[in-house]
Amino acid sequence: MTPAALDKAALALPGAELSIKWGDDRCYVVGGKMFAAADGAAASLSLKVSDIAFEALTETGRAKPAPYAARFKWVQFDDLAALDDAEVVDLLARAHALIAGKLPKKQRAALGLAD
Numbered sequence: 810m811t812p813a814a815l816d817k818a819a820l821a822l823p824g825a826e827l828s829i830k831w832g833d834d835r836c837y838v839v840g841g842k843m844f845a846a847a848d849g850a851a852a853s854l855s856l857k858v859s860d861i862a863f864e865a866l867t868e869t870g871r872a873k874p875a876p877y878a879a880r881f882k883w884v885q886f887d888d889l890a891a892l893d894d895a896e897v898v899d900l901l902a903r904a905h906a907l908i909a910g911k912l913p914k915k916q917r918a919a920l921g922l923a924d
Contacts, residue, residue, distance in 0.1 A: 810889055810897045812851030818898045819845055822905040824920030837901070840916050844908040845901055847889065854897070855885040856904040 810818075812835075819825055819837040825844075828836045833849030845856035855875040858866065863882040866872040875883035886892055909922050 810892050810894045814894055815847060815851055819901050822902060823922050825905060839905055839909045840912040840920055842908045844904040851889055853885055853887050854889045855883055856900055857907050858882055858884050
C-alpha cells in the first residue's frame with residue numbers, strides 16, 4: 810500500500826481525521842482518539858487490533874507488538890508497501906470500529922457514527 814492510499818483509506822472512515830504528532834508521525838484519529846499511525850515516510854503502520862488479532866498477528870510474525878502501545882493491543886507492520894491494500898483497508902476499518910465504539914454515545918452521534 811502506498812502512503813497516499815493509506816491516507817485515502819483511513820480518512821474515508823466516518824469522522825476520521827489526520828493529526829501530525831511526535832515530529833512527523835501521521836496519526837489517524839476519530840473523536841480525538843487515535844486508531845492508527847504511520848511514521849512520517851509512511852513506511853511502517855501501527856494500529857489497534859482485537860485481542861485475538863493481536864495474538865494471531867504477533868505469534869505468526871506478520872506484525873510485532875507496537876512500541877509503547879502493545880499493552881493496549883496495538884501491532885506494528887514494519888513495511889507498509891508489502892501489505893495488500895484490501896487487508897490494510899480492512900485492518901483500518903476494524904481499528905476505527907474498536908476506537909469509535911468506545912466513544913460516548915453523544916460524541917458518536919455528533920460524528921455521524923451509527924450505534
